[in-house]
Amino acid sequence: MKILRILNNNVVIALNDEGEEVVLMGNGLGFQKKPGFEVDVSKVEKTFEMSGQFEKLRIEKLFAEIPEEIIKISYEILSYARKQLQKDLNETTFIAIADHLYTAIQRTKNNIQMKNFLLWDVKRFFPDELEIARQAIQVVNQRMGIQLSDDEAGFLTLHIVNAAIDSTNESAIDLTQMIEEILTVIKYTLKINFIENDIYFQRFITHLRFFSERVLNPSHNKIEEDMVENELFTLVVRKYPEAFEATKKVVDLLKTRWDYNTSRDEQVYITIHIARIIEKMN
Known part of the structure; x- marks a missing residue:
């Protein structure tokens, strides 16, 4: 596989053997590399397929704007949720989680609090997922030096539930x-x-x-x-x-x-x- 674009030191977009663009994640995968270089497959930890042009632009924009630490935490959250729920979860959900966390952190820094009007229903219907989200929010607060609210845990719960639903068209x-x-x-x-x-x-x-x-x-x-x-x-x-x-x-x-x-x-x-x-x- 050849590198097409470098999004950061750990994420690149490459062309696979089928001629399709894929996102590759791995420690140091893009460090001191240039487009056209061969991918060091020994460093590839995760591979994500992109279904269309809109998704390609969205992923590139996300990795360009969002700090690597948030992206790393987001994938850790998805992995933790998979382990706790013992269910197959949609791998690409970490992108939505990262996008949400980044936005939530920016809002909190600007003293803008979003009320989650679904929180009461989330507590009733998805208690296990909510507990996972609350644990995740604690990790985010500790590692990012922020104080996200329980409302944000409710929003994060919906992303976790989405990852478990057997349909990409519903939420x-x-x-x-x-x-x-x-x-x-x-x-x-x-x-x-x-x-x-x-x-x-x-x-x-x-x-x-x-x-x-x-x-x-x-x-x-x-x-x-x-x-x-x-x-x-x-x-x-x-x-x-x-x-x-x-x-x-x-x-x-x-x-x-x-x-x-x-x-x-x-x-x-x-x-x-x-x-x-x-x-x-x-």
């Missing part, structure tokens, strides 16, 4: 909004207030997270073959009529807002979760 904000709308429909249909520290509610939130990810993923946005037998579906409907009434409202919401056809399997799972919550409250 954590969409996921959060969907879960909130589903809970609102159930709440007003049943005329109840959720006990949010209840184990049954927490289990339902976990189910909704994975379910909502499937809804937001275009490859899953279709009716899948049901595994639940008709008899079981009928039994659940008859046994939990109140819960199923709320499920039907959720089905209507998903069809209207996201053009999603909720399978019989999914309706059974949602109904059972709601029924458990109702029983616990009673």
